[in-house]
Amino acid sequence: MVKGPVTRQTSSDMNLLILLFAILYLLYTVLPRLRHKRVHNSAPALRSLLKPGNVSLAYLLEARAIPNQRLIRAFGITSTFVSGDPEVHHIFVNRAKDILGGLSTKGQGWRALLQATEDAVSRLLPAKEMDYDTFMQCMTFTIILVALLNVDPESLHSDDLVFVTSTINRRWTDSKKVKTTALTQDGSLNKVQHHLERWISDHDRYPNPLNFILPAYETMWRVVAVTVAHLYCHGDDSMRNIVLRFADCPTEEQFRSFGEENMEPSMKNIITEALRLHPPTKRIVRAALVPWWKKMFVPSLEVADVEAVHLSSTYGDGPTYFDPMRFHPSRVSEQPELFAFGYGRLSCPAASWAPMAGTDSWSTSWG
Template sequence: MRAFRQPPASRTTSATSLRDVRELLAPKDVPLANQLRSRSLPNMRLIRAFHLTNTFVSSDVNVHSHFTSTARKLLLTATPGGNWRFFTESATNIFDDTLSSSPITSVFAFDSSMQHFVLKIILHTLFGVPTTDLDDRGIALVAQGVNTLWKLSKTQEELPLDLLPSMNEYLRAWVPAIENPLDFVIPTFETLWRVVAITVAMIHNDRRAIQVFRDLLDNPTKGQFDNFPAGTPSVGAVVAEVMRLHPPTKSISRASTTSFSTFGECLRTIFPLLRTSTVHVASIRAIQRDPEIWGPDAEDFSPMRHHPDTLTSEQSRALLGFGFGKLQCVASSWAPMAVGLIAASVVDKIGSGLEIIEGEGIGGREGWDGWSILFKSV
């Protein structure tokens, strides 16, 4: 495949104040179709990499409506009636099966293990794929493939010709009811695994935090998720602090465009940013680490700052990891609980043959050098 060269926007601006970021993400009196177009243009690279057809790359209101409706149904499948017991049991069983099928003493790369584990949970709980169908070779290919193609989508490098077809071969066999499974797998998996990995990395050697997460496994309810026991952060507070310091999307882009004629639409299909005058970038990471909002310890990991008696209204408004406005992530109220339970199913095994070996720093899609999971059968 020849390298795809996306014409640059004529100008890029950055929104770094809380007011500007919120106005960019939730513009007043702007029709939904215009907001969708503004979001889709900077995401054209995802069509090249993954052949996505969902709302993130489309300005069609009907596409958006279909995506959000289907996504909500999938979330309900994982948590029927708002009950998290099925999701909890699935996460613990999948992790237990992974460990039990390993050699007596095993060392796994931390990041690929988290990718592998989270993808299995998503496919089983949201899409109803039997765990017996989820062979490790296919899971590894899809999980690593998503990460590889995502990174390449940000470059002008050629894409591996056989990678996406191989990924889709597995996904369409697992999820035959959805025409393009990646439309829904990527928005859940690509973000979720990184937040889970960072959460585990942050708490793996904190006994009090591990106990709070274990308590959530025993009682997977919203009340338990939000409970602050005896001066210890809640699971919800830990996840919120992870997402504050390490937002899954460090910045969110919106493009301002002119209206298109029929001929212009054809050109836009070929050159997505040809008629784009400006790309505005909302710096989520900067807002969520701004010392004027979060205080002098803004760079520190301090989950107790999210206690309801401590968190200010401005700080609450500055938590933008799921976006804001009409295009806010449809899973914004679901994902934190899912992160807490998946992370809990991992740290629950610490001290029972499982050990997390630290690397030099906390990673994201990359940067996990030195991190590994050591498992000894007991």
């Protein structure tokens, strides 16, 4: 049988259709994966990613909330970190500022925090042997509960603290890699929530305590742990004396004052260096909010690589070494900007409180 022009036409139409499908498949599935994320690793790039011009608050929140949806599955949180709603942001950030304001670093509030820390350390220390990370996690968690959420320290037992902190840390890590089912089925989140409900009496104020605990705990314990480790490894008495002087006199003035004849670093220099070298939030991620037709050509995630910027030569020589003197006025006339607390409108409201609070925790454990 001889193929007529109609049959030839049909088969070339089919080929065209198949080619079209192949191209569409490539555009929708393969290309977006190849361009899944774009990493920004210079200070100017971080600034323009985290503080873009001419966008609304709702836009900024949505771009942050999309990559954070994993935190809903892992912790059931409902805070501004997972919501695109400006009203949720307003209420949550104001509540956080209220809590932190009550713990002003000036005056008696600060001394009370130091006392809470000392109590936490002495309760945890003699109980039983613990590995270093676990101890630092439990101590930081206790301080956050007692100082920020008014929990009675008597109600906290070491075994429960170990369970809650290790579960939070495991779920935090798993949320980045494990499928939803593993996170929802093991029941550990319910147990954590049960302990928190028992410890925190003000249920009206904190209906979902993990909303407040997570941003504080997940960042602070890491800073406390690395700073203490650096100071122990440093083997330098002058550094130890700076810490002890601050533990004796925990004031804003002492925090900023330089040691021996102004030629030693201040406590502020020490904690700033720890935040530079080990930023607890190493990467800040934003979703690219673009129209559907652009999605195939641009990456879906924009990543601010805070750690890469902090380890760049912007901060002087030997950026991989712990050297608090790099922030001393004898070396720099203007303090280089850090991104440990983010940048722009969604940056951390605890940026000035947390460094002193962290210092307080580790200066106590050091002593």
